[in-house]
Amino acid sequence: MNFPTHIVAVAGLIINDDKKILLVKNPISGWEFPGGQVENGENLIEALKREIEEESGAIANIDSLVGVYSNVQSYMGWDGVSYTPTKVILDFIGRYVGGDLHTSDESIEVGWFEKENVLQIIENENLKDRARDMLEFHGKVIYRVYETKPVYSVKSERYI
Template identity: 50%
Template sequence: MSMPTHIVAVGGIVENELGEILLVKTFKGGWVFPGGQVEAGENLMEALIREIQEESGILTVVDQLIGVYSNTGMYKGHDGVTDVPTKVMLDYVCRPIGGALATSDETSESYWVNRDKVLEMITSPAIRTRYEAYLAFDGKVAYMAYETKPEFTVSLSRKI
């Protein structure tokens, strides 16, 4: 029996002093909060700071873990061929400390959005659910297991 390989990803909900949330528009998935896969040799904080800066131009500090998510569907790994059984995502609240809004080879727009308008812009059920966990954060970390294909289905949701 071979050991499973997991994709580890991080997401950053960046809120500025005006109560606005940083969103980026991806070429394939619409509006999302920035984040992405942790690369070999990177720690989670380095990966998140890098992803946010790459996708939006904004420099950040990571403040608080707010969510842990398991997407238990089968997906293709980095090589586009190998099946990867689970994607583990960790969401953090982050604070902007510099930079300027920019785009990247993954994003066509970056924008500060009033926190009450964010759900009007996010169409992905998984991203919406993770943002709702941020809005409901009460000091306990949200944990959720779900699949996104063929449709968004939650199998476990609790606070830990």
């Protein structure tokens, strides 16, 4: 039996006391909310806190699960050699509790942005949809299935 291969990733919309939203600018995909892959043996919350701190310097508490997403398409990775497997992504809302913002290998800029500007700043359509889910979260978790290549297309979605 062959075991399936998936990437499990987490991301978070982090809000400070001034109600501003933390965004990081990825050198490839542009402005996005911090997050990344869950490492072997790591739980989801620990992974998200680690990714937020690594990418931005911010320390955050994680509150609510907002969405579960399946990017069901495998495609050629950035290296042009290996394939990126399908992904399961979990998005959360969190609160900034400390730390000094800084850039990293994964973020060429980091900043706090007004809530009403976030959807104009994020250019990637699937990230924009996920950001909208987090910005408009009202207690029901969304599950969305999509593909990103050649263009972003939603296959299904529902609240769970």
